[in-house]
Amino acid sequence: MKEKAVKAYSIPIESPKDLIDAYFEVKKKTLKEVFSHIVYSQRGKAHLKFKKEDRRELRDRLLKDWTYSKHYIDSAINSVIGLVKGWIKLRNRGKAKSKPEITKKTVYIKNTLFSYKNGILKISIEPRRRYLEVNLTKYEYLPKDFNSIGGLLLTENKLIITFKKNVKNIEPKGWASFDINLTNITALINGKIVRYDLKPLYHIHRVYEIKRKRIQKLSKHKSATGRRLMQKYSRRERNRVRDFMHKLTTKIAKELSELKIGVILENLRNIKSRVLRKSRDLNRKLSKWNARMFQFMLEYKLKWLDLPVKYVNPRNSSKTCPLCSGRMATYGGRLMKCKKCGLVLDRDVVAALNLQMWGSGVTLKAPLELLSSMMEKRLIDRSSQYSMKAY
Ligand SMILES: [Zn+2]
Incomplete structure (x- = not known):
């Protein structure tokens, strides 16, 4: 059995802003292009007609004034295609609310774009010229007992790293x-x-529930601001709940591993x-x-x-x-x-x-x-x- 356990951690980082912005623009261009390849059947069902040639043509065009590693273009195209396909699925089931948008400045870095040696993660920014080096040994909370590192996610101020470990299930006591x-x-x-006790969690939910209700009342006129506030609160609620659960499950996992x-x-x-x-x-x-x-x-x-x-x-x-x-x-x-x-x-x-x-x-x-x-x-x-x- 080759079962793998996966854990993701985030570390603070000063990201190369130029790459983040360039990648963001490429994704927006790609979305426009890919979206124009959606065709609608007589019954109104959408589907994507984006052929290999279309992809190659788009890739070549995007690469023209691209100085960064070529793989970034491929990963941008892949992620946008994934986004559009997901949207089509929802739309055909009558569940899509609005057109897909590129809102987050995140860069996916596949494993051909980095190497890991002696605690140092070396990410290629421009081929053979410019690298982003991250010393993982500085972060004590990162796991040491992993077998490999999966894809990375770079945002403006943090790097999310996926660690993988081969699982060998032991017979429990x-x-x-x-x-x-x-x-x-x-x-x-x-x-x-x-x-x-999960009452603190319940309390978090109640607090944000009240906040959301208040916004709903207020935002009848200014719906864009209201929506943004709602998203902000939902995100905060999720983060606080997640934080609580992380602490609890880490504690339990530790106890169980001792036993x-x-x-x-x-x-x-x-x-x-x-x-x-x-x-x-x-x-x-x-x-x-x-x-x-x-x-x-x-x-x-x-x-x-x-x-x-x-x-x-x-x-x-x-x-x-x-x-x-x-x-x-x-x-x-x-x-x-x-x-x-x-x-x-x-x-x-x-x-x-x-x-x-x-x-x-x-x-x-x-x-x-x-x-x-x-x-x-x-x-x-x-x-x-x-x-x-x-x-
Ligand atoms: Zn009984």
Whole structure:
């Protein structure tokens, strides 16, 4: 198996402004050219008629006053073709809002344009004359245990580097399962229930939700400014959420790697579109957003550490009794009670237990009995604040 783990990092950099601007112009010209090659069928469907000769002709024309490495022209053409094809797909499904535009000043640098040796990344700007050298050893947070470097992305002030590592899946000593909700993640790690608080995330979402609503009200007249503000806030929200999740998943991945245990997650692929399309419930959307981001980040971080990640079908995972497989019904608040054996447990704990049993094929009788006996004790005094941090 030649599975690869991938990680992307960004470092601050002073980019060659002339290249960034020239590449930006080339992409804009290319977009105009490629866009003029879209033909429409009688039924109104668009498709791209951009032949090899067209491409060669465009390439030659763009190269005429191009002093930088030729590969940049190829990568600009490729990225624009990709953009237009993506737009056509959306348009034909009636989903494209406006024509595609080149808005970002980013340069894609494919691996034929750089070399890496002794910690130094050497990027060709002009053939055999001008290079951009970046000393990666200066950045301590970059991974050292990689096998190769994939494509680079250069923006005006940063360089995004993709590191690749060959994965050798090790046999885990055990499993950890994660059930992700709107305000918390419930995990079963090494037979222990651990809760991670997601309320700060929820708070971030609420704050930006309010900001967006306010702009919507104001921007009926000045829609361009309003749109820009909306984009700005959405970007900030995304960044803050991402930042939070990065910290959390890095911490979890580190703990799991010390324990040498793999991860079992819910397969959300089937549920997401079905549930989301019907539900206009914002909380539900947010909770799926959290789940997908958490899973994505945890998976690549774990793979990098050679630990396996499994997905199981989460259907009925919070309604099936982990002790006797009977049906569980709600029992006040977040609690569930088994109709058959009477087990009472928090529904997130039920889900985490089931995911782990279904994913690992091992029953969890001992930790379960411990859990249920603790639950019973708590139930005697249900007026006391119910909480489960770590048993
Ligand atoms: Zn039961």
